[in-house]
Amino acid sequence: MEFFNVITPDGFVELLAGFPRLAGEAVPLDGALGRRLAGEVAAREDLPEGARSTVDGYAVRAEDTFGASDAIPALLKLAPAVTMGTVPGFKLAPGHAAPIPTGGFLPQGADAVVMVEYANPAGAGAIEVSRPVTLRTNVLGRGEDARAGEALLGAGKLLRAQEIGFLAALGVAEVEAFRRPRVAIVSSGDEVVPVGREPRPGQVRDANGHALAALVRDAGGEPVAFDIVPDDAAALDRTLRAALDAADVVAISGGSSVGARDLMASAVAALPGAEVLAHGVAIRPGKPTLLGRCGGGAGHAVFGLPGHPVSALVVAQVFLAPFLRHLQGAPLRKGPEGREVAAALASSLHSTIGLEEYVRVRLERADVGPGGARGDGETPTAHPVWGKSGMLSTLVRADGVVRVPMNAEGLARGAAVPVILY
């Protein structure tokens, strides 16, 4: 079986967009970081619930300060001090000022706050105000941060630390977020053995299972590990069925050789309700990639990834991780996900027209790396990391990748390229 249905990378992403998002589930606020809201959240109350001071100072009636200056200060009588955690029990009478701390609730009658810097003691029980304040100066009004009934956060909104804090302030202790996808991770191949086992001559350890599980976790999914499957039709069928039962998405890697690849394609095609959506995608590395839809309803996505760890990881970064984020409410965009930095190519790259290539590069500039790209300073240079197909060390030595478009024969030395750090 050759690639009967090779599609473009963008076409592959369109196929992925056809899979609907997962359902929502209740998530406690403290577990909601990085999740996306499955529905809109509305405020159930005003925030703040009453007018609060934003400074240390004196709550006043603004009109009592009109015209005040250093030369002719306004003289105000001291009212009782406002304390934190209570609403003042008194009403501020005209001509009075109540000491108030930052965050304190204004007493009835007060409509502005004079900063402590502009008030001076003026004998017993009085202060002089040397600057006028206008209505609501230094006051956060009731409902100014959020109004009861108002839509606060829309569906799909990513919950960062600030959203968590905002929701906490509003008493929202639980949110409805998109469920995390469970992803079955299957490594196949007669030569593959678990990491803990000493390989006999001719055998290799399962790199894909662990790398893919890490990538799935990074994308918010829950990996479900399956035992390694030999290149055997019946064993593949059994495992794929169990994987479909256990997970929302299946990621099976293997099939570096044509024979093993055919076996995997046949096994996917033979699954209940199976439809092979793509058999081959025009990227390098990673061409021998398969996408199937299996099972009832909207269907489970089955990714058949190459057996080569390098190819498997690139395909997973370009398609699988963004897809998992899509299932959780994120906009779907071709990966890899990562910061981008502008760089100059250190050597020219040759590329094949008709294939979108992902070239691993090392950045040369001391202060740039996966940990943080900074906008200041000179443009770093991107050095392609060469190495034979299947060399995992090339991925490890790379800081990121350069994407060479399908229609390009290559990129010239010195060309300005965006590098995706991952």
Add this chain to the structure above:
Amino acid sequence: MEFFNVITPDGFVELLAGFPRLAGEAVPLDGALGRRLAGEVAAREDLPEGARSTVDGYAVRAEDTFGASDAIPALLKLAPAVTMGTVPGFKLAPGHAAPIPTGGFLPQGADAVVMVEYANPAGAGAIEVSRPVTLRTNVLGRGEDARAGEALLGAGKLLRAQEIGFLAALGVAEVEAFRRPRVAIVSSGDEVVPVGREPRPGQVRDANGHALAALVRDAGGEPVAFDIVPDDAAALDRTLRAALDAADVVAISGGSSVGARDLMASAVAALPGAEVLAHGVAIRPGKPTLLGRCGGGAGHAVFGLPGHPVSALVVAQVFLAPFLRHLQGAPLRKGPEGREVAAALASSLHSTIGLEEYVRVRLERADVGPGGARGDGETPTAHPVWGKSGMLSTLVRADGVVRVPMNAEGLARGAAVPVILY
């Protein structure tokens, strides 16, 4: 107590750099994503353990193909086929070719592989090779990916999916990674109540505790939640001591008013072996920030964060999160951590000389957001998100921040600025 020891943001970072990294601990490979190595990892064996084919084809002696062309192909006799998972039991004799799948181990005697595309059947038991191959063509040699004894990954290396895969391939099932810091999260203030409780008039819910816990998790730390502490010297002292016992780092927020701030500073200063390293930092928002070192040995860092949730979060993003990453082996760099995009300011910003300001901005361009900045397309515009001090909604409406340097009076409308997305 006013700010006796206001320092610059960069000075604050230098103080943080004085705290040593945490110790290393053994971490299983599947839990090591995002962690950093506490020590160098060396390969215990060669990868691959023998020469492997990188293509589907025929293992040959390269010299047998020299001079081969379409017109005058090299005729080779078929040797037994190589199967996956075993090392061929035969030695390849001169003039022979052994069918080999991608990933298969070469038989003894073979030193190159002819791609299947350049080999044609030539009667029973023979093939014709139409292209010469040189030594090691299409072969990944023993130890070419990693050599036994070679240092693979250095101390401090961040473990991404690719490093996990590489280590798995080498049989490394466990690594020594920097320990995650335990961070005690304490909210203080007479007015603060837990999120689950209905605030009485004058009370507010604890936004800081939840937002900070989320930020700590995001930075790889483990938040340890403490009960809310009232503005009371004895209660603060008790809680801070318990927090120091329970955690590596203490982050206490509160003290929006001068009075509460003084209480907190005194409480920190009174801790055993306490040294107040900074009392006030020249940033806005967030000036009333305190840094202490307490306890024996290298000491625990105690962050006294402002009570205003907006200020507390900005300070935590600028200093606390990078500090937690530093404890785990990352280079220490002032935050916030996040992708940077170049943007044009939509309106001019006024700023105070002597304060580094963090201005929240909203980006206007459909395809840019926290989920992913793309290098292609036009420059987005950055719209400052205005709002009174303490409005959490300003953080929620913002896509990122613009950092206005200490020595700037402001930034002009249209100025090119890097926006840190978070």
